[in-house]
Amino acid sequence: MSRAYGWNDKGNATIEDEAPVIRMMATTLLEGGSLRGLVEHLKAEGIATVSGKTWQPVTIKRALTNPRMIGKKKVGDKLVELADVPPILQTRTYNRLCKLLLDPERAKFTGGRTQVALLGGGIARCGGCGRALYSSASTGRAAVYTCSTRSGECPATVSVQAELLDADVTERVLARLSSPKLRAALTKSINELGSRDAAEARIEDLQSRYTALGEDFADGLIERETMRAGTDKVRANIAATELKMKQQEVLAYLPEPDPSAIVEWREQAGLRQYRDVVSILLDHVTVKPTDRRGPGGLDDERIVYVWKK
Template sequence: MRCYGYDETGRQIIDAEATVIREVVKRVLDGDSMRSVVADLRAREVATSAGRPWTQQSLSRLLRNPRLAGLKTYLGEVVGDAPWPAIIDRDTHQQLLALLDAPERKQPHATNQRKYLLSGGFLVCGYPLPDETGTGTNIDGKPLYTQPSNSGKRGYVCRAGSPSYGCGRIRIAAESLEEEVAARALARLASPKIRARLERAVGSAKDGAATMERVLQAIDDRLAEAGQAYARREISLVTLTAIEAEAKREQKQVRERIAQAARLQALPATTPEGLSEWWVDAPLERRRELLALVLDRIIVKPATRAGASQLDLDRLEFVWK
C-alpha cells in the first residue's frame, strides 16, 4: 500500500495529499489534539491512501514516518537520505517526533505497564482444570496480568473477570520472580551454544529482511484491494472481515520476525559479567526485548504454602525458545 502523500512508485509527491499533510503537521505542532484533527479529516471526508477514514493511530503512524522528511529506513532505523522528495523538512520531522513522544502524551496505563518485566504474555496460569474426558487435567493457560497487592507490592494474577476470564486463583509476587527470570535468561544468553544459534539467526534475519518487507507490502496491497472490492460491493462484509483477520495474523508474524532481527543485532556483550552490567542500566523495554529472544513463556502453578515469603521455584515451569 502506498504511503499517503506519494504516488504508487513512492517517488512522486501527490500535491493534494501533501497539502493535507502540511496542514495537519502545522495544526499538531500548534497544539491541536490528534482527536480533533482526525475528527476534522473525517468530517471533510479526507481518506487515507487505502480509502479508509483516518484514525488517531493511522495519523500518528503517518506523522512519524521518516519518508515524509526524505529519509529512508532499514528495520525501523533511519539509514540515510532518500531519493524521493520530502514533504516536510527534517527539523519539522524532529519537532513532530519530540511532540508525539512526549511523556505527557502517553496513556496512564502505559506508565504502569512498563514497571513490570514479565507483562504482555510471558506468564500463563498453570491452575489444573478437568479435561474433556473428566479423567485428567489441563492447565488454565490464561495470561497473567499485573496487579499490585493490597499493600502495594507488585504482582501478577490470573483474573477471574474480563478480559481473560481465568481461574482467579493464581497470584505471584513480581520482584523475586523477575530476579529469578532475569538470572536464568542472562545465563542462557551467555551460553556459547545459545549465542551461536542466535548469531546464525542474525545472518538469516539480515538476508530475509528485504523479503519480509516485500511480504508486508504484498499484504497491505491485498488489504487495499479487498477494501476497494467491498466498496464496489464485489465481496461481502463477512468476506472482507475474514480477509482482514488473516492479513493481520500474517502481518503480526512478519513484523515479529523483523523485530526479532532488530533485537538480535542489538545484543549486548555475551559474557555473564557483561550481560549483568548491561542489564542493570538497560531500559525496561530493552530488557523485555532481550528476554523475548530466549523465553517463550513461564507456566505459574498454584502455591503450595499460603503466605510464603520466598519464591517457590517448584511453581514455575520455564518454556524456552
C-alpha cells in the first residue's frame, strides 16, 4: 500500500514539503474555495499525489479526512490516538473539514432519481448555444439537464446528469456560504442598500426615470441611442437593487458562515428556500459540450461558474 500524502512510509513522521500542502488545501476549502478550484491550483503548481497523479476532488477528500491528519487511526468505529505521531491539522480544523466534505445529506439530496432538479430558470446554460438547460426525467432513467434548443440550431446540444451538476453546485454554494470572508463582503454590499423603505423608494425613483427617458425620446428631446443607453443603465440599477433586497431577505434566515452550521441549515431547509439561496449567489453555470456519448460525466473543464457580484 502506498503511503498517505504528507506522511513517510511508516506513517509516523510528516514530510516537510507535503504537510503545508495539506494545510493549504484545508484552509482553501474552509474559506469557501471549491474542490474543483483546488484541483486546478494544484495542477498549476505542479503538485501531484503520492503516486505522481493529478489530484482529483475525491483524492483530496480522502487525504483531508484521513484521521492520520490529527495523529489518529480508525479502529472499528473509533479513532485511536497514535503514539508519537505529530498532527498536521488541528482537531477543530479536521472536524470542520469532515463535516464539510463528508456530509451524507448532500449525497442524499442529490442522489435520488426522483429528486426535483435544483437548477431552474435558466441558471444552468448550454455551452453550445448559451440558452437554458432544462431538466427532464423519464421512468427508470436518471434525470438529465438538456439543451432546450431544437436540433440543428445548437452546435452541441449539451446534456448532463442532473444529480452530478446539482451535487457540484451544492458543493460550491455551501462552501461559499461557509466562508466568513465572502459573507462579510455580501453583508457590506447589502448594508449599502439601507432600509427596505429606502430601497423601495430607490426603485420607484429609477422606474420614473425609465419612463421619463421614453417620454423624452417621444418628444424628440433625446436620440434613440441616448434613450437606449439610459434605459439599459436604469434597468441594470433596478436589477442590482432588487438583487440586494432579495439577498437581504435570504441572508436573514441563514446561520453564521461556519461549515457545520451551514450544513445543518441545509439539512433542514426546504428545496424552495435552498433554491432562493442558490439564486442570490449564482448568476449562472455553463456546461460545455463533451466528446463522450450520452449525458456524460462532469470533468473539471466542463463547468464554468459565474457568481453574482
